[in-house]
Amino acid sequence: MASSSYSNSPCAACKFLRRKCMADCIFAPYFPPEEPQKFANVHKIFGASNVSKLLNEVPPHQREDAVNSLAYEAEARMKDPVYGCVGAISVLQRQVMRLQRELDATNADLIRYACNEMPPAAATSGQYGRRSGHGSGGGSYNQNSSGFYYPSQWNSNNGDNESSGGGSM
Amino acid sequence: MTHKSGKGTGSSSSSACAACKFQRRKCIPDCPLAPYFPADQPKIFQNAHKLFGVSNLLKLLKSLDPAQHAEAMRSIKYQANARDLFPVHGCVGVISQLNYQIRLLQEEFHLVNAQLEMYMYRQQYHPNISSISMADNVHLPNSQLQLGMPLPAAVTDANTLPLFNQLPHPYTDSAAAALSSYSNTNSNSNNVGYSSTSCIHGSNINQHPFVPNNINSSCSMAIQSHHPLSLPLQQEQLVQDYDEIHHFFDSIDDRQSYIESKEAYDCSSEESIMKDTTQSMEHVAENELKSAAACFSLTSVSSIK
Numbered sequence: 001m002a003s004s005s006y007s008n009s010p011c012a013a014c015k016f017l018r019r020k021c022m023a024d025c026i027f028a029p030y031f032p033p034e035e036p037q038k039f040a041n042v043h044k045i046f047g048a049s050n051v052s053k054l055l056n057e058v059p060p061h062q063r064e065d066a067v068n069s070l071a072y073e074a075e076a077r078m079k080d081p082v083y084g085c086v087g088a089i090s091v092l093q094r095q096v097m098r099l100q101r102e103l104d105a106t107n108a109d110l111i112r113y114a115c116n117e118m119p120p121a122a123a124t125s126g127q128y129g130r131r132s133g134h135g136s137g138g139g140s141y142n143q144n145s146s147g148f149y150y151p152s153q154w155n156s157n158n159g160d161n162e163s164s165g166g167g168s169m
Numbered sequence: 170m171t172h173k174s175g176k177g178t179g180s181s182s183s184s185a186c187a188a189c190k191f192q193r194r195k196c197i198p199d200c201p202l203a204p205y206f207p208a209d210q211p212k213i214f215q216n217a218h219k220l221f222g223v224s225n226l227l228k229l230l231k232s233l234d235p236a237q238h239a240e241a242m243r244s245i246k247y248q249a250n251a252r253d254l255f256p257v258h259g260c261v262g263v264i265s266q267l268n269y270q271i272r273l274l275q276e277e278f279h280l281v282n283a284q285l286e287m288y289m290y291r292q293q294y295h296p297n298i299s300s301i302s303m304a305d306n307v308h309l310p311n312s313q314l315q316l317g318m319p320l321p322a323a324v325t326d327a328n329t330l331p332l333f334n335q336l337p338h339p340y341t342d343s344a345a346a347a348l349s350s351y352s353n354t355n356s357n358s359n360n361v362g363y364s365s366t367s368c369i370h371g372s373n374i375n376q377h378p379f380v381p382n383n384i385n386s387s388c389s390m391a392i393q394s395h396h397p398l399s400l401p402l403q404q405e406q407l408v409q410d411y412d413e414i415h416h417f418f419d420s421i422d423d424r425q426s427y428i429e430s431k432e433a434y435d436c437s438s439e440e441s442i443m444k445d446t447t448q449s450m451e452h453v454a455e456n457e458l459k460s461a462a463a464c465f466s467l468t469s470v471s472s473i474k
C-alpha cells in the first residue's frame with residue numbers, strides 16, 4: 001500500500017505516533033508527511049485506532065475519500081466542538097426549507113397568473129400541468145425534498161432525532 | 170452483565186446505560202454518558218464508540234460547559250449514525266447532498282421566477298394577449314441568456330425537436346465533468362444510502378417533463394410549440410442532474426440512475442453504438458422529422474390561435 005515515495009520519511013501518522021512507518025502502513029498513502037495537521041486533527045477527534053479500523057472496512061479505492069471526509073469532520077469538530085460539521089448540515093437544511101417555501105410561493109403565483117391569463121381549462125392543464133404539480137404544495141418536489149433528509153433531519157426533532165437514525169440501521 | 174438500579178435516566182432506571190453495558194462495567198449513578206445513551210438504544214452507542222471512542226467522548230464532555238453537553242452529544246450521535254450509514258463519506262455526503270439540493274432548488278426557483286416575471290410583464294402591458302402567441306418565442310432566448318443557460322440549437326431552427334440535437338450532449342457533458350471534477354471516479358457501489366439517493370434522483374427525473382417528451386415525441390412537439398420555456402428546463406435539468414450526481418457522489422451507482430432515467434440514455438447509447446451503421450438513415454429521418462415537426466408546430470399554433 002505504501003508507495004516508494006513514503007519510504008524515505010515516515011508518514012504523518014507514524015511521525016505523530018513516533019513509530020516506524022512500515023511498508024504496509026495503512027495511513028501512509030493518505031497522510032503524507034507534508035500535512036501533519038491533517039492527521040493530528042483526525043487523531044485527536046477520532047483516534048488513530050478507530051480510523052485504521054474504519055479504513056480497513058472500506059474498499060481500498062474509497063479510502064482516500066473516507067480519509068478526506070474524516071479530516072473534514074475532524075477539522076469541523078475542532079473549530080466547533082459542540083456541533084462540528086453537523087452545524088453546517090443544520091444551516092443547509094434550513095436553507096433548503098427556505099428555498100422550498102419560496103419556490104412554492106412563486107409557483108403558486110405563477111399558477112394564479114397562468115389561470116388568469118388562460119381561461120380555457122383544457123389549455124391550462126395541458127400546458128402548465130407539470131408546473132402546477134411542482135407548485136401545489138404536496139407536489140413532487142416536496143416528496144423529493146423529504147427524501148433528501150437522511151439519515152434524519154437534524155433540525156426538526158430534538159430528542160428523538162438519534163433514535164430514528166439509529167432505528168434505521 | 171451488570172444490572173444496577175438508581176440510574177440517572179428514567180428509561181434506563183433498571184439497567185446500566187448502553188455505554189456501560191457495552192463496556193461491561195458498573196454504571197455508577199453519575200455516569201457521564203448515561204443521560205445520552207439509554208440502555209434501550211445500544212446501536213447508537215456502538216456507532217459513537219466506533220467513530221469517536223469512549224475516551225474521546227468523555228474528553229469532549231469535560232471540555233464543554235454542562236449546558237452544551239446535550240447538544241454536543243446530539244451532534245456526536247448524528248455524526249456517528251451518518252458514518253455508520255455511509256462509511257465512506259459520512260456527514261460530508263449529507264452536506265454534498267444538501268448542497269446539490271439547494272442548487273436544484275435555486276435553478277428551479279430562477280426558472281419559475283423568470284416565467285412569473287414574463288407573465289406579470291405581459292399582464293401589465295398586454296393584458297389581452299394570448300399566452301400562445303409569438304411573444305413566447307421572442308421572450309425565450311432572452312430568458313435563457315439571462316439565466317446563463319446554453320441556447321439550444323433546436324430553438325434556432327425549429328423550436329420543436331430537442332431530442333435529436335440535445336440528447337447526446339448531457340451524457341458526454343456529465344461524463345466529462347465527472348472525470349474532471351472528481352479525482353477518483355472508479356469508486357462505485359457498496360453504499361446503500363447513496364443508491365437510494367440516486368433512486369430519489371431517478372424519481373425526480375422521472376417526474377420531470379422530460380419523460381413524456383421522450384416517450385411521446387408528438388406530444389413533446391405539441392408542448393414545445395405551446396410552451397417554449399419547457400425546453401431550457403429540460404436541457405438544464407438533465408445536464409445538471411447527471412453532472413451533479415457524479416460530481417458529488419462518485420459512489421452512486423451509475424447504472425441505477427440510468428435505469429431510473431428511462432429511455433433517454435438508451436437512445437443515446439444506442440445512438441453511439443449504431444452510429445456508423447445508421448448515420449445516413451438518421452440524417453434522412455431527422456430531416457423528415459424536423460420538417461414534419463415544423464409543420465406540426467405551425468399548424469398547432471395556428472389552429473389554436
